[in-house]
Amino acid sequence: AxxxxxxxxxxxxxxxxxxxxxxxxxxxxxxxxxxxxGPGQDPQFLISFYEKMQSDKxxxxxxxxxxxxxxxxxxxxxxxxxxxxxxxxxxASSLQGADTQYFGxxxxxxVL
Amino acid sequence: QQQVKQSPQSLIVQKGGxxxxxxxxxxxxxxxxxWYQQFPGKGPALLxxxxxxxxxxxxxxxxxxxxxxxxxxxxxxxxxxxxDSATYFCAAPRDxxxxxxxxxxxxxxxxxx
Numbered sequence: 001a002x003x004x005x006x007x008x009x010x011x012x013x014x015x016x017x018x019x020x021x022x023x024x025x026x027x028x029x030x031x032x033x034x035x036x037x038g039p040g041q042d043p044q045f046l047i048s049f050y051e052k053m054q055s056d057k058x059x060x061x062x063x064x065x066x067x068x069x070x071x072x073x074x075x076x077x078x079x080x081x082x083x084x085x086x087x088x089x090x091x092a093s094s095l096q097g098a099d100t101q102y103f104g105x106x107x108x109x110x111v112l
Numbered sequence: 113q114q115q116v117k118q119s120p121q122s123l124i125v126q127k128g129g130x131x132x133x134x135x136x137x138x139x140x141x142x143x144x145x146x147w148y149q150q151f152p153g154k155g156p157a158l159l160x161x162x163x164x165x166x167x168x169x170x171x172x173x174x175x176x177x178x179x180x181x182x183x184x185x186x187x188x189x190x191x192x193x194x195x196d197s198a199t200y201f202c203a204a205p206r207d208x209x210x211x212x213x214x215x216x217x218x219x220x221x222x223x224x225x
C-alpha cells in the first residue's frame with residue numbers, strides 16, 4: 001500500500017539559511033499534520049491542514065510557515081534556521097475526521 | 113507540560129516475556145488513544161488504538177487495557193521478541209475536538225534474546 005512520502009530525507013543547512021520540506025500524503029488523504037521530533041524526544045505537533053486551509057496550530061515558530069496545495073501535498077518552509085531546529089520532521093496524513101494518522105519516514109534536518 | 117504521562121522510560125524484558133507500558137491522561141473528553149512504535153530514524157507506526165467505550169482491545173500479541181475511571185491505559189506485548197525492541201509512544205488528541213496528537217515521553221523497550 002502507498003505510504004506517506006517525504007522529501008528530502010536528509011537536509012543539512014547552515015544557521016540563518018532557509019529550508020523547504022515536502023510531504024505527499026497517502027492517496028485520497030486530505031488532511032496533513034506536521035510534527036517535530038528532537039533527539040530522544042516525543043513528536044511535537046506543529047501545524048495541520050485540511051483542504052488547503054490551516055485546521056490547527058501547535059508549537060510552530062513564527063519563522064516557520066506551511067501550506068497545503070490542491071493535490072493535498074504540503075510544504076513546510078523554515079527560515080532563519082537555528083541550531084535548535086535540528087530534528088526529525090514528520091508529516092502524517094489522514095482522512096478528514098478520521099483518527100488514524102499515518103506517519104511518513106521523516107526528514108532529518110541538521111543545522112550547522 | 114505533558115498531557116499524557118508515560119512510564120517506564122525504559123524497559124528490559126527477556127524473550128518470551130510480557131512487556132507492559134503505562135500511560136495516564138488528564139482530559140476526560142479524550143476519545144482516542146493510540147500506541148505508536150518507532151524504530152531509530154524511522155517514522156512512528158500505528159500499532160493499536162482504543163476508544164473509551166471499551167476496556168480492552170487485542171490485536172495479535174498486542175493488547176491495550178483501558179481504565180476510564182482511573183484515566184489510564186496500558187500496552188501489553190505478549191511473548192516479546194527481539195524484533196519488538198523499539199521506542200513506544202502512547203498518544204491522545206492534543207485537545208478536545210482536535211485530531212492532532214500529543215504524545216507521551218516514550219518507552220525504550222529492549223527485548224533480550
